[in-house]
Amino acid sequence: MAEKLKQTVEPVIEVQDICKTYFMPGGMSQSVLKHVSFDVVPGEFVAIMGHSGSGKSTLMNILGCLDRPTSGVYKLAGKAVSDKTDAELANIRGQEIGFVFQNFNLLMKRTIADNVSLPLIYQGVGEAERYERAVRMLHKVQLNGYEDRLPTQISGGMQQRVAIARALINNPKIIFADEPTGNLDSKTSDEIMDLFTDLNKQGITIVLVTHEDDVADYAKRMIKIGDGQKIYDGLRTEYQKDEE
Amino acid sequence: MIGQILREAWISITAYKMRTFLTMLGIMIGVAAVVLMVAAGQTVQNEITKTFDSMGTNLIIIGPGETVSGGVRGGRGRPSVSFDDVESLRSLKDIETASYIVNAAVQAVYGSNNYGVNVYGTTPEYLTVGNWEIEDGIMFSERDLKSGRPYVVIGQTIVDELFGLQNPIGKTIRLKGQPFTVIGTLREKGDGLMGDDQDNIILTPATTLRQRLRSSPRPNYSNVAFVKVTSEDRMESVANRIEYQLRARHRLKEGTDNDFTVRLMTEMVEKVRSVGLILSLLLAAIASISLIVGSIGIMNMMLVSVTERTREIGTRKALGAPNKWIMFQFLAESILISFIGSFVGMFLGVILSQIGGYYFGREVPISVWSVIISVSVAVIVGIVSGLMPAFKAMKLDPIEALRFQ
Numbered sequence: 138m139a140e141k142l143k144q145t146v147e148p149v150i151e152v153q154d155i156c157k158t159y160f161m162p163g164g165m166s167q168s169v170l171k172h173v174s175f176d177v178v179p180g181e182f183v184a185i186m187g188h189s190g191s192g193k194s195t196l197m198n199i200l201g202c203l204d205r206p207t208s209g210v211y212k213l214a215g216k217a218v219s220d221k222t223d224a225e226l227a228n229i230r231g232q233e234i235g236f237v238f239q240n241f242n243l244l245m246k247r248t249i250a251d252n253v254s255l256p257l258i259y260q261g262v263g264e265a266e267r268y269e270r271a272v273r274m275l276h277k278v279q280l281n282g283y284e285d286r287l288p289t290q291i292s293g294g295m296q297q298r299v300a301i302a303r304a305l306i307n308n309p310k311i312i313f314a315d316e317p318t319g320n321l322d323s324k325t326s327d328e329i330m331d332l333f334t335d336l337n338k339q340g341i342t343i344v345l346v347t348h349e350d351d352v353a354d355y356a357k358r359m360i361k362i363g364d365g366q367k368i369y370d371g372l373r374t375e376y377q378k379d380e381e
Numbered sequence: 382m383i384g385q386i387l388r389e390a391w392i393s394i395t396a397y398k399m400r401t402f403l404t405m406l407g408i409m410i411g412v413a414a415v416v417l418m419v420a421a422g423q424t425v426q427n428e429i430t431k432t433f434d435s436m437g438t439n440l441i442i443i444g445p446g447e448t449v450s451g452g453v454r455g456g457r458g459r460p461s462v463s464f465d466d467v468e469s470l471r472s473l474k475d476i477e478t479a480s481y482i483v484n485a486a487v488q489a490v491y492g493s494n495n496y497g498v499n500v501y502g503t504t505p506e507y508l509t510v511g512n513w514e515i516e517d518g519i520m521f522s523e524r525d526l527k528s529g530r531p532y533v534v535i536g537q538t539i540v541d542e543l544f545g546l547q548n549p550i551g552k553t554i555r556l557k558g559q560p561f562t563v564i565g566t567l568r569e570k571g572d573g574l575m576g577d578d579q580d581n582i583i584l585t586p587a588t589t590l591r592q593r594l595r596s597s598p599r600p601n602y603s604n605v606a607f608v609k610v611t612s613e614d615r616m617e618s619v620a621n622r623i624e625y626q627l628r629a630r631h632r633l634k635e636g637t638d639n640d641f642t643v644r645l646m647t648e649m650v651e652k653v654r655s656v657g658l659i660l661s662l663l664l665a666a667i668a669s670i671s672l673i674v675g676s677i678g679i680m681n682m683m684l685v686s687v688t689e690r691t692r693e694i695g696t697r698k699a700l701g702a703p704n705k706w707i708m709f710q711f712l713a714e715s716i717l718i719s720f721i722g723s724f725v726g727m728f729l730g731v732i733l734s735q736i737g738g739y740y741f742g743r744e745v746p747i748s749v750w751s752v753i754i755s756v757s758v759a760v761i762v763g764i765v766s767g768l769m770p771a772f773k774a775m776k777l778d779p780i781e782a783l784r785f786q
């Protein structure tokens with residue numbers, strides 16, 4: 138199915154032969170990603186799976202423009218990322234990407250509205266508009282009425298919904314979520330995954346990292362990383378465990 | 382953008398109120414101390430100027446020679462300038478007038494009141510050389526001096542202490558048991574340089590003092606003589622003339638030392654002024670050490686803050702904050718702290734200096750230097766102590782920062 142779509146639609150993510158090697162003091166080096174390639178087209182819902190330490194987060198950091206590959210080409214929305222400056226990368230992160238983290242990463246001393254609208258500050262959006270847009274986003278994640286509370290006053294599941302609202306506030310092309318349910322119980326996890334499914338239906342591309350099978354089940358497509366290499370890429374429903 | 386950075390910085394520093402306040406306290410105390418010390422220094426300088434103005438600056442002071450024993454200069458020698466010596470100076474060119482004093486410390490008694498006082502035995506010219514004015518009554522005359530009449534002219538402190546609200550003119554006071562008639566009072570001068578009471582004074586003819594209050598084997602020699610010069614630019618030449626005249630009268634051979642000293646008030650003023658200036662600079666320098674400590678306090682707090690807020694920094698960067706933005710936010714935080722601290726410190730210093738001035742009965746100026754110092758401290762300390770932490774925050778790798786627990 139991915140193959141078919143590719144011919145008709147421009148991919149939003151193009152990963153071509155990416156390697157990532159960490160060089161450690163003392164001359165040691167560790168190859169964490171080895172010649173990984175794949176495309177993601179707009180509207181896809183992709184789960185990246187793999188054992189702990191297999192390189193999932195490293196891959197996500199590159200996709201999210203927080204890190205650069207050691208070699209290979211990464212294109213986001215058709216533009217190569219590797220030759221951009223730090224300031225340009227910050228701009229891309231602020232305008233085209235939404236992040237959701239495992240531990241939410243909310244500013245605990247700031248109101249929920251301030252947290253949701255944080256990315257807008259760096260786009261030069263004024264205070265009144267920031268607040269108004271935060272309220273709208275909170276409505277989208279069913280947290281209306283919470284704008285002036287502090288994150289410490291709400292549950293973990295709600296905090297993650299706040300983080301999702303924050304990821305959505307810039308109308309990003311794509312959302313990256315690194316183990317977004319890792320800190321949540323299974324019932325709350327289901328609620329969060331339902332929310333992602335909903336957003337995906339509205340046309341937002343979602344790439345999420347998980348090592349839980351039932352979380353991955355929400356995604357249509359699955360990419361499996363093993364020891365830094367892509368070992369499966371296809372429909373989640375067609376994945377057989379013994380393929381490894 | 383500056384407005385948004387300042388707002389974020391303000392919210393951040395107010396989120397940790399106690400810590401921010403304690404950090405500000407360091408800068409506050411530092412600036413308050415500097416403002417206070419500058420005010421103290423300026424007050425001293427002003428007092429010096431005021432006192433010299435009240436004494437008159439075109440004055441030459443002639444004292445006893447210095448004792449020399451074994452080539453080492455010691456203290457004052459015995460009186461060597463006679464009343465006649467001083468009188469002989471009056472006719473010299475560019476000299477307005479000259480006077481001398483012999484003094485005695487005694488108890489002044491009137492009725493049941495008594496007060497310790499410095500009695501100056503002098504000449505009528507002392508009014509001019511000492512910049513005194515008669516408030517009430519008259520000064521004793523040349524004839525009173527010749528005949529040694531028991532007349533006194535008293536300062537305002539003596540008026541207050543002995544007579545209260547009574548009119549002292551014509552009354553008789555007792556000094557060492559002897560009766561003296563009050564014929565005049567002196568206009569108030571206020572405190573002297575060392576906080577001494579200039580109005581605690583009684584003037585009487587020098588001859589009277591010698592006869593009735595303090596005898597001496599050399600009765601016609603003065604403790605100090607004063608020469609008032611017509612204008613300040615004549616001081617040097619008059620001093621030379623005085624030296625020439627006195628050496629001749631004392632029959633000093635060429636090559637021998639003077640048996641008297643001639644000092645110019647203008648030079649003494651300069652000396653005291655420069656001591657006053659050095660003193661105030663020293664005070665300010667010592668006070669600024671507390672500023673340095675305060676500034677280290679800010680740097681320390683900001684470094685702790687950057688470490689503590691590593692995750693926040695990582696999050697902000699992941700959400701699109703450019704490195705510069707992060708740097709300016711932390712810089713703005715330290716500048717805000719130092720600005721508020723400096724301004725509160727400035728007001729504290731000004732208020733404390735006014736309270737101190739009120740307490741010590743001195744007029745303390747509010748100096749533009751307080752404002753200049755405070756503003757420059759605010760900017761310099763804020764930038765200097767914020768720069769390193771801000772760079773540290775800017776350099777943080779977002780991936781590492783997000784992994785930070």
Ligand SMILES: Nc1ncnc2c1ncn2[C@@H]1O[C@H](COP(=O)(O)OP(=O)(O)O)[C@@H](O)[C@H]1O
Nearest residue numbers: 159167169187188189190191192193194195196
């Ligand atoms: N900055 C780094 N320096 C050295 N090694 C690293 C660094 N970041 C990650 N690694 C290593 O890379 C491997 C993959 O890490 P990661 O991408 O976090 O795995 P995952 O998210 O799949 O658990 C791990 O062995 C980890 O120790």
Ligand SMILES: [Mg+2]
Nearest residue numbers: 193194195315
């Ligand atoms: Mg991981």
